[in-house]
Amino acid sequence: MSEFDPVIIAFVCNWCTYTAADLAGTSRLTYPPNVRLIRVMCTGMVDPQYVLKAFLEGADGVLVSGCHPGDCHYINGNFKARRRIKLLKEILPRFGFEPQRLRLTWIGASDGVQFAQVMNDLVDQIKTLGPNQAKLEMVI
Ligand code: FES
Incomplete structure (x- = not known):
């Protein structure tokens, strides 16, 4: 049996x-190739529908990561993201997804090492946790 x-x-x-992430790459830090980055201008523009769509289309995990509190270039976008992620974690079980599959982190521009650590973790x-159920249903 192949590894998940x-x-x-x-x-x-x-x-x-x-x-x-760019810094991690240029610093030759290694992290698993399982992560597909989608660049957004601010975490505040990550609509909860994007997260649900990712899960429903087979993502096993979703990360939303942006500037530290107080550093958002659009004043309070990351605070909006924090509220949305909190609510999403509450409703994810209704869709059959464990809330642990969704993570919000703050990783600053100079934190290449932290980026690699977060990706590995x-x-x-x-x-x-294993594969998500939507992905399993798509395979069947
Ligand atoms: S600019 Fe808002 S989270 Fe980075």
């Missing part, structure tokens, strides 16, 4: 986490 290879969708803020956590 999760697919993780990461909505990352252009100004902070995306830059940290997230992939390990999702591997522990």
